[in-house]
Amino acid sequence: MQHFIEFRNVSFRYREDHPWVLKNVSFHIGSNEWLAIIGHNGSGKSTIAKLMNGLLLPQTGEIFVDGMPVNENTIWDVRKTVGMVFQNPDNQFVGTTVRDDVAFGMENHGLPREVMLKRIEESLQAVGMSEYERHEPHRLSGGQKQRVAIASVLAVSPELIILDEATAMLDPRGRREIMETIREVQRKRSLSLITITHDLNEVTQADRVIVMNEGETWMEGVPRDIFAQKDALQDIGLDTPFVTKLAAELSGAGLAMQREPLNHQELLEDLWTLHSKM
Amino acid sequence: MSSNMIIGQYVPGNSVIHHLDPRTKITIIFFFVLIVFFANSVMSYGLLTVFSLGSALSTRIPVKYLVKGLTPVWFLILFTFILHLFVTKEGTVLFSILTLDVYSGGLIQGLSLSLRFFLLILVTSLLTLTTTPIAITDAIEDMLGPLKKFRFPVHELALMMSISLRFIPTLMQETEKISKAQASRGVDFKTGPIKDRVKAIVPLLVPLFVSAFKRAEELAMAMEARGYQGGEGRSKLRKLQISRLDIYSFIVFGLVIFGLFLTRS
Ligand SMILES: Nc1ncnc2c1ncn2[C@@H]1O[C@H](COP(=O)(O)OP(=O)(O)OP(=O)(O)O)[C@@H](O)[C@H]1O
Ligand SMILES: [Mg+2]
Numbered sequence: 001m002q003h004f005i006e007f008r009n010v011s012f013r014y015r016e017d018h019p020w021v022l023k024n025v026s027f028h029i030g031s032n033e034w035l036a037i038i039g040h041n042g043s044g045k046s047t048i049a050k051l052m053n054g055l056l057l058p059q060t061g062e063i064f065v066d067g068m069p070v071n072e073n074t075i076w077d078v079r080k081t082v083g084m085v086f087q088n089p090d091n092q093f094v095g096t097t098v099r100d101d102v103a104f105g106m107e108n109h110g111l112p113r114e115v116m117l118k119r120i121e122e123s124l125q126a127v128g129m130s131e132y133e134r135h136e137p138h139r140l141s142g143g144q145k146q147r148v149a150i151a152s153v154l155a156v157s158p159e160l161i162i163l164d165e166a167t168a169m170l171d172p173r174g175r176r177e178i179m180e181t182i183r184e185v186q187r188k189r190s191l192s193l194i195t196i197t198h199d200l201n202e203v204t205q206a207d208r209v210i211v212m213n214e215g216e217t218w219m220e221g222v223p224r225d226i227f228a229q230k231d232a233l234q235d236i237g238l239d240t241p242f243v244t245k246l247a248a249e250l251s252g253a254g255l256a257m258q259r260e261p262l263n264h265q266e267l268l269e270d271l272w273t274l275h276s277k278m
Numbered sequence: 279m280s281s282n283m284i285i286g287q288y289v290p291g292n293s294v295i296h297h298l299d300p301r302t303k304i305t306i307i308f309f310f311v312l313i314v315f316f317a318n319s320v321m322s323y324g325l326l327t328v329f330s331l332g333s334a335l336s337t338r339i340p341v342k343y344l345v346k347g348l349t350p351v352w353f354l355i356l357f358t359f360i361l362h363l364f365v366t367k368e369g370t371v372l373f374s375i376l377t378l379d380v381y382s383g384g385l386i387q388g389l390s391l392s393l394r395f396f397l398l399i400l401v402t403s404l405l406t407l408t409t410t411p412i413a414i415t416d417a418i419e420d421m422l423g424p425l426k427k428f429r430f431p432v433h434e435l436a437l438m439m440s441i442s443l444r445f446i447p448t449l450m451q452e453t454e455k456i457s458k459a460q461a462s463r464g465v466d467f468k469t470g471p472i473k474d475r476v477k478a479i480v481p482l483l484v485p486l487f488v489s490a491f492k493r494a495e496e497l498a499m500a501m502e503a504r505g506y507q508g509g510e511g512r513s514k515l516r517k518l519q520i521s522r523l524d525i526y527s528f529i530v531f532g533l534v535i536f537g538l539f540l541t542r543s
Binding site for chain 2 (some may be wrong): 003048053055076079080082084086088090091092093094096097098099100103104105106107109110111112116117120136137138152153156226
């Protein structure tokens with residue numbers, strides 16, 4: 001199978017005299033896949049994201065995006081294919097109004113005006129921000145700005161969207177809305193998705209998880225298997241979701257689940273089936 | 279303070295002048311500023327005054343708002359008038375206040391200069407009153423376009439202006455936040471001798487600058503991630519377009535210029 005993105009033995013450091021931030025990292029993402037990357041602060045997650053669209057170039061190893069090797073000659077095509085949403089809602093809003101901001105990426109790629117008008121409408125609709133087309137950023141909430149950021153990325157019609165802690169500065173409701181928006185969008189358009197996050201509830205929704213530790217891919221697998229390794233995760237300074245902890249406590253008390261529950265719903269199901277078996 | 283001062287503020291509206299292409303407005307104002315200095319008779323001043331007041335009224339911005347907004351300028355105008363009234367010693371002595379003689383030439387000079395000053399301020403502030411800052415930026419970018427041949431960074435200048443416009447409200451909000459945070463720690467910006475107040479600004483400015491630089495860095499990264507690579511090969515969403523209204527405005531203004539040279543003495 002052709003991987004959509006592939007990291008081949010990538011190592012990276014910011015400067016010659018700095019320590020390596022990524023050490024011999026290899027992994028891949030398929031088309032339409034949702035990959036979550038977790039890891040402690042400074043484990044190299046954002047660095048991976050920046051390498052993926054050529055904001056940084058690796059010292060050793062190779063990165064392929066949709067079959068293209070990422071280098072100086074391909075970065076403009078790569079950036080059309082890979083869209084990125086950053087953490088701070090304010091510092092990625094370039095336009096003076098919502099529609100200007102959504103247009104920014106398209107203007108950079110020289111799209112004709114008629115196409116831009118059509119796509120502004122479509123992408124604002126996709127994130128539920130159509131009514132705010134003429135609003136200035138200071139009249140929007142953080143969550144609304146992040147939705148505009150997603151619309152801006154969608155407008156260029158990328159094949160992969162990276163959310164680098166895009167919900168970190170939002171309240172729980174804002175987070176939920178953004179994740180719903182994203183899931184909706186991913187369902188409607190064929191998109192690969194990478195979410196970099198400290199929010200473990202986001203992680204449980206992903207198809208696959210990569211755990212970074214000290215610049216190395218430390219573990220890789222489906223969320224259920226990853227969370228089953230609670231102790232190991234805690235050793236490298238990562239928290240596990242409440243449900244996972246609860247399940248661990250319960251099995252410690254003699255109520256072993258037959259699978260690793262990922263959310264309240266699953267835990268609830270497990271609990272009552274367990275109960276009915278007793 | 280900022281709410282009283284109208285220079286540089288945009289007042290949304292639906293008048294003809296609001297709908298003119300910003301390039302038209304800039305061009306007309308540019309030539310107006312030049313021709314004001316050609317007026318030298320009662321008739322010619324009258325003509326320019328009618329043109330300026332007519333334009334101002336046609337914007338349907340409340341007169342009270344305009345008059346109040348120009349408060350700081352009124353003082354300058356008055357000052358100009360008084361200065362010339364007493365300093366110019368031409369013509370016949372009209373009357374004298376204390377030991378100062380007022381000449382007829384002084385009166386004329388004072389009146390005409392302060393009127394000129396008033397007309398200039400009024401007409402130029404009509405530009406910002408009826409045009410969004412971003413439209414002005416677009417117009418400047420378009421009008422400076424020919425300078426690109428001489429490697430003048432026109433696109434960069436316009437982008438800089440539009441990003442500043444984008445971030446002014448953000449930085450204002452931030453200033454407020456920081457000043458509240460510092461005030462809660464006992465920093466006093468509002469009372470005390472000037473020296474202390476200036477000193478109190480420092481803990482406000484330092485965090486503001488630090489955050490502005492951080493913002494700039496992140497914004498640059500975000501722009502690059504979205505494929506920004508300079509003005510080359512870029513298309514534009516916002517479009518300037520000359521309409522019939524613009525043509526009519528140029529004709530009216532042309533007639534004013536013509537009239538001015540007829541009524542000059
Ligand atoms: N511009 C830079 N110059 C030098 N070193 C940097 C730079 N950016 C990041 N680093 C270093 O690289 C390492 C990895 O940083 P990175 O931002 O990739 O971490 P992260 O996993 O995204 O962390 P976080 O969870 O805090 O966002 C850190 O040790 C950091 O100090
Ligand atoms: Mg990071």
